[in-house]
Amino acid sequence: MVKSIKKYRFLFEELVKRDFKKKYKRTVLGMGWSLLSPLLSLLIMRIVFTTFFGRNTPHYTIYLFSGLLIFSFYNGATKSGMSAMMENVGIISKVKVPKELFVVAKNVQDLISFLITMVVYFLLAILDKIEFHWNFFTLILPVISLVMLNIGVGMILAALNIFFRDIRYLYDIFIRLLRYVSAIFYTIDRFPPLGQRLFMLNPIYVHIRYFRMVVLEGMVPSLGYHGYMFLWSVSMLLLGCLIFKKSSPKFLYYL
Amino acid sequence: MKVLAVKKVSILYKVGDFRNIGLKEYVMRKLTHNYKVIDFWAVRNVSFTLEEGDFLGIIGTNGAGKSTLLKAISGVMEPTRGVIKHRGRIAALLELGAGFDGSLTVRENAYLRGAILGYSRQFMDKNIDSIIEFAGLQGYEDRMFRHLSSGMKARLAFSISSLVKPDILILDEVLAVGDATYRKKCEAKMKEIMEQGAVTILVSHSLPMVRKLSNKVLWLHKGRMVGFTDDVQGICDLYRAFTDGDRDALERAHELYGESLTQRR
Numbered sequence: 001m002v003k004s005i006k007k008y009r010f011l012f013e014e015l016v017k018r019d020f021k022k023k024y025k026r027t028v029l030g031m032g033w034s035l036l037s038p039l040l041s042l043l044i045m046r047i048v049f050t051t052f053f054g055r056n057t058p059h060y061t062i063y064l065f066s067g068l069l070i071f072s073f074y075n076g077a078t079k080s081g082m083s084a085m086m087e088n089v090g091i092i093s094k095v096k097v098p099k100e101l102f103v104v105a106k107n108v109q110d111l112i113s114f115l116i117t118m119v120v121y122f123l124l125a126i127l128d129k130i131e132f133h134w135n136f137f138t139l140i141l142p143v144i145s146l147v148m149l150n151i152g153v154g155m156i157l158a159a160l161n162i163f164f165r166d167i168r169y170l171y172d173i174f175i176r177l178l179r180y181v182s183a184i185f186y187t188i189d190r191f192p193p194l195g196q197r198l199f200m201l202n203p204i205y206v207h208i209r210y211f212r213m214v215v216l217e218g219m220v221p222s223l224g225y226h227g228y229m230f231l232w233s234v235s236m237l238l239l240g241c242l243i244f245k246k247s248s249p250k251f252l253y254y255l
Numbered sequence: 256m257k258v259l260a261v262k263k264v265s266i267l268y269k270v271g272d273f274r275n276i277g278l279k280e281y282v283m284r285k286l287t288h289n290y291k292v293i294d295f296w297a298v299r300n301v302s303f304t305l306e307e308g309d310f311l312g313i314i315g316t317n318g319a320g321k322s323t324l325l326k327a328i329s330g331v332m333e334p335t336r337g338v339i340k341h342r343g344r345i346a347a348l349l350e351l352g353a354g355f356d357g358s359l360t361v362r363e364n365a366y367l368r369g370a371i372l373g374y375s376r377q378f379m380d381k382n383i384d385s386i387i388e389f390a391g392l393q394g395y396e397d398r399m400f401r402h403l404s405s406g407m408k409a410r411l412a413f414s415i416s417s418l419v420k421p422d423i424l425i426l427d428e429v430l431a432v433g434d435a436t437y438r439k440k441c442e443a444k445m446k447e448i449m450e451q452g453a454v455t456i457l458v459s460h461s462l463p464m465v466r467k468l469s470n471k472v473l474w475l476h477k478g479r480m481v482g483f484t485d486d487v488q489g490i491c492d493l494y495r496a497f498t499d500g501d502r503d504a505l506e507r508a509h510e511l512y513g514e515s516l517t518q519r520r
Contacts, residue, residue, distance in 0.1 A: 008370075010370045010374070010375055010376045010379075011370035011371060011373075013370075013376075014366055014367045014370040015367075015370075017363075018356055018359060018363070018367055021358070021359060021363070022356060022358055022359070025358055091371055092331075093326070093331060094326075094329065094331060094347050095329065095331065095347055095371055095372065095373075096329060096330035096331050097371065163273075164276065164277050164278040164281060165275055165276065165277050166277025166278055166279060166280075167277075167278060170278060249333065252326070252331065252332055253268070253269045253270075253273075253274075254273065254274055
């Protein structure tokens with residue numbers, strides 16, 4: 001993958017540029033939209049859930065935002081990875097280019113939006129009187145891990161989407177379920193210890209928890225935690241590459 | 256010198272119920288044993304070689320395997336059997352809309368297209384002006400692509416593919432658009448490309464165009480090679496007769512041109 005990006009660097013850059021321009025040119029707000037959209041959902045959830053969960057949770061806004069930030073990154077990036085093949089049918093069926101390029105280019109796009117939102121996240125954290133700490137720099141690790149996870153899952157979905165056109169709708173249902181088991185707006189203390197452990201089987205929750213530990217609890221997760229997190233993302237990335245590579249010669253029959 | 260050699264190429268293609276279905280439908284069809292996939296040879300045992308400056312016209316009725324063969328030549332698809340060897344860079348003239356994006360400007364689209372065709376940024380920087388000029392789109396560089404007429408879009412597409420000096424240029428049924436003046440310009444351009452020693456492959460249902468431009472013709476019928484010859488007018492006459500309803504023309508063409516060029520070499 002890295003090799004083909006190097007060789008096709010010009011194409012890769014042009015694809016990223018195209019996706020970027022396409023996303024922002026059409027909207028009046030332009031780049032502002034990628035800030036406004038998560039902020040609005042944050043606002044809504046904040047209003048709705050504060051009465052239920054927020055009373056006993058310190059810094060509830062940031063608690064909520066941590067979950068939303070990570071989840072919407074995963075959600076957006078995997079979905080755009082999924083559509084990457086179908087959007088470029090005209091190119092794929094006529095020119096010999098490494099197909100994974102399209103998935104990765106889309107992910108770069110989502111990463112940029114994510115990083116912009118992350119700036120707002122930190123600003124809100126300061127407003128919420130959370131003290132800045134050098135620990136915050138470790139957050140780069142879950143971001144790297146998430147990018148790998150997103151690309152891996154995106155590749156699997158992109159391949160599946162070519163074979164079955166309704167994967168989009170099925171994945172939407174899956175995402176809805178995942179949203180509820182990612183502890184975005186509630187805390188998991190109310191569950192018995194076993195239930196709390198089950199949450200760790202959800203890689204999205206693993207990343208959200210990392211952010212909360214660093215930002216809200218001012219601590220850095222253990223080495224084992226890192227290992228577990230990267231075990232998820234690296235194996236999803238490898239699995240994604242493998243599935244994509246195995247199935248990509250067949251794509252042409254389906255396009 | 257040989258630029259392209261296609262040796263005994265066969266391509267197995269799959270068609271059937273699997274296209275454009277969802278997972279739900281797939282499962283239902285599997286359960287009810289209503290799921291059919293047909294393998295068929297879209298291209299069967301085709302061989303030919305092209306040399307510098309050759310202009311090959313590929314003719315044949317619908318479903319003859321022309322586009323599939325082109326896919327194999329451009330490397331998008333691997334031939335199931337046989338080998339394809341080529342020298343240099345291949346530029347395929349894409350379908351009109353493919354790889355162009357309506358909301359980008361003409362210049363941005365030109366760069367994207369150039370990148371897809373495998374050229375470097377430096378190359379595009381150097382050639383962008385002549386690309387725009389050849390397409391006759393001066394003054395439109397920063398217009399949105401979707402505001403162009405379809406003729407203008409086609410001109411831009413051809414301009415990018417041809418001005419980048421490919422070794423093999425693949426034209427799949429694309430020159431039918433554009434006004435008469437532009438078509439003349441294209442023909443002149445293609446002559447120029449041929450003189451530079453590049454190989455051009457044209458798939459067209461427009462027989463006059465094949466007659467005018469090609470120096471070799473490949474006739475495909477249902478995936479098989481009817482003939483490959485440099486007697487352009489002769490094979491075109493027979494093809495014309497065949498499409499007019501003379502079924503024997505196919506046999507005659509095969510007898511005349513079926514082995515001629517391949518044996519001579």
